[in-house]
Amino acid sequence: MAETMSGRERFLTALQRGIPDRVPIFELMIDPRVIQALIPGASYPDFVERMGLDCVVTPTPSALYRQTVIGQEGPDVQIIQTEWGDTRAKTAELVPIPIGHPVSSREDWAHYQIPDPHVPSRMEPLKALVARFHGKKAVGMHLHDAFSYPSYILGMTNLFMQMYEDPAWVHEIVAACVDHSVEMVRNAAREGADFIVLGDDYGGKSGPMMSPAHFEEFFLPGLTRVVQEAKRLGLYVIKHTDGNVYSILGQMVKAGIDAFHPSDPGAGMDIVKVKEMYGDRICVVGGIDTGDPLSHWPVATLVAEVRRRIRELAPGGGWIIASSNTVHASVKPENYAALVWAIRTYGQYDHLDQPSPVPDWQGPLPLTSF
Numbered sequence: 001m002a003e004t005m006s007g008r009e010r011f012l013t014a015l016q017r018g019i020p021d022r023v024p025i026f027e028l029m030i031d032p033r034v035i036q037a038l039i040p041g042a043s044y045p046d047f048v049e050r051m052g053l054d055c056v057v058t059p060t061p062s063a064l065y066r067q068t069v070i071g072q073e074g075p076d077v078q079i080i081q082t083e084w085g086d087t088r089a090k091t092a093e094l095v096p097i098p099i100g101h102p103v104s105s106r107e108d109w110a111h112y113q114i115p116d117p118h119v120p121s122r123m124e125p126l127k128a129l130v131a132r133f134h135g136k137k138a139v140g141m142h143l144h145d146a147f148s149y150p151s152y153i154l155g156m157t158n159l160f161m162q163m164y165e166d167p168a169w170v171h172e173i174v175a176a177c178v179d180h181s182v183e184m185v186r187n188a189a190r191e192g193a194d195f196i197v198l199g200d201d202y203g204g205k206s207g208p209m210m211s212p213a214h215f216e217e218f219f220l221p222g223l224t225r226v227v228q229e230a231k232r233l234g235l236y237v238i239k240h241t242d243g244n245v246y247s248i249l250g251q252m253v254k255a256g257i258d259a260f261h262p263s264d265p266g267a268g269m270d271i272v273k274v275k276e277m278y279g280d281r282i283c284v285v286g287g288i289d290t291g292d293p294l295s296h297w298p299v300a301t302l303v304a305e306v307r308r309r310i311r312e313l314a315p316g317g318g319w320i321i322a323s324s325n326t327v328h329a330s331v332k333p334e335n336y337a338a339l340v341w342a343i344r345t346y347g348q349y350d351h352l353d354q355p356s357p358v359p360d361w362q363g364p365l366p367l368t369s370f
Contacts, residue, residue, distance in 0.1 A: 003348075007054035008194065011138035011320065015195065015236045015258050015283050019317035023310060023347035024054040025340060026285055028142070028197060028240060028261065029326040031093075037333035045132055051340050054320075055138035057197060058125040060095050061148070062088075065115055065122075067096075083115040084152040093329065101155035106169060112153065114176055117183035123191050130192040140195045140238070141188040146222025147200040149177035156209070163214055170218055178222035182229050189233035196230055196237055197261070198223070203243020205267040215248045224255040231256055238285060242325060243267045253278050262286035262324045272312055275319065283318045288339060290323040294331045299338045306342035314352055321347070 003021055005013070010020040035047045048056050058064075062082065070087065071079035078090040085102030103109050126141050133139055150173050151159050162170050188196055200223075202208050208215060223239075230237050239257040244267040252260065260278070263271035263286050275284045287309045288294060293302055306321075313319045321343055327336055 006135070007052070007137040008133075008135060008139075011054040012194065012236065014317060014320045015238075017279070017283055017318035019349055021349060023314050023343055023349075024320045025052070025343055026055055026057075026261075026320045026322040027053065027327055028057060028199070028322070029060065030336075031327055031329045031331070033329050034327050034331055034333050034336055038337055045129065048133075048137065051337075052344060053137070053340070055140055055195075056129045056133055057140040058129065058142050061142055061144050061199060062095060064125070082152070084149065085112070086152045086155075098152065098155070101153060101158070103153045103173075104155075104158060106166075109153075109169070109173065114149075114180050117180050117187065122184070123187055126188060126191050126193055134192060138194045139192065140197055141184075141193045142197045142199055143181060143184050143188065143226075144177075145181055145198040145200050145226045145239075146174055146178050146219045147202060149180065150174050153177070160210065163210070163218060167218075174218060174222050178225055181222070181226045185226060185230050185235070186233065189230070189235055193235060195258075196235055197240055198226065198237065198257075199240045201243060202241045202248065203245040203264075203267065205244060207244050208248050209243070212247050212251070216251060220251050220255065223252065227256045244269055249274070249278070253281055257282060259283040259285050259320065262322060265289050265324050266291060275313060279316070279318050283320060284313070285320040286322050286324050287313055287319070288321065288323050290325045290328065290331065294323060294327070294335050294339065296332070297335065299334055302335050302338050303342045306339055307346050310343075310347055310352070314347065314349065317349075 005021045010022060011024045013020040014024045030044065030047065035042055035044060039047055039050055042050065045056060065083040067080045067082050069078050070081050073079060073089065076091065079087060080090050080096060081087050086098055087100035088096035088098050090096040103112050129139050153173060154162065159170065185196060202215065227237050236258045238259040238261055239252050240261045242264050260274060260282050263269040263274045263284065271284055271286050288306065293305050
């Protein structure tokens, strides 16, 4: 069957828990090395267009703030300071690693200034994507909600300590950061975004980084405020978090999110179970493990896995396929190309319950189809 929807229509239909013409394709981030290996010279927007992904997303929120190089550790690691005042080690990976924080006391906080959300450059990546893809692909902005910014300011260890020692102060810091997040959402809506991705990670492999009670007290109100403001402005909301977050997922769903990404298999999350539990209220996003399947498996095995996931997750709609985190530098480029090819070949809703009119993949991968 020929595709009958635009990428935008397909993506938004799935976010509404409907059934599109084909399973939509999403990626939160794609490492430039994978892009260049598949399409030399391509930018991220070029790659999305050529590969036929159904949405585009602005870079990690860290990239929206000024970064100043303040040191060097060896030939491959820069030490930078961001507008939030935290210092980070910038490696070849997409997201720098936090190593220092600007606030350790109430006295520090009294002199601290949260970055201005209305600096025009913050919206430039979104404006460029809207100009190129408006009406064709769903355009998203990657932002934060209630947890990441406070951790930039205090550092995660101090943030958790102060939840016990000075909870009123933590509430004050979180509220100020949420004010910033809400303004960023308003700016994104003004510039034409279709959806936002809230990228704060709440969990680790063994569970959330805080108890469900502490999540409900300190961070859920801020998440809810950001989500509800986005919804008021007509934006869809995808909540991303790594880790095993079963114990707080219900709270995120109650906040009003439209979709959850990625149901981290490395931490014991099962996207099929998440769809069974919450599929009447949210769309699920993910399904292809970014570990061994995308990084090490032979192409034919990966294609078979994509077909298995389509059979499990596509029925009834409300699913957007994606990697289980991001397409990082260790992902085999040919495996990512195979993933996209398999979705576009086998992910048509008109023959999910019938034998595929296309035979099993035999190779070589038809990259020219992109």
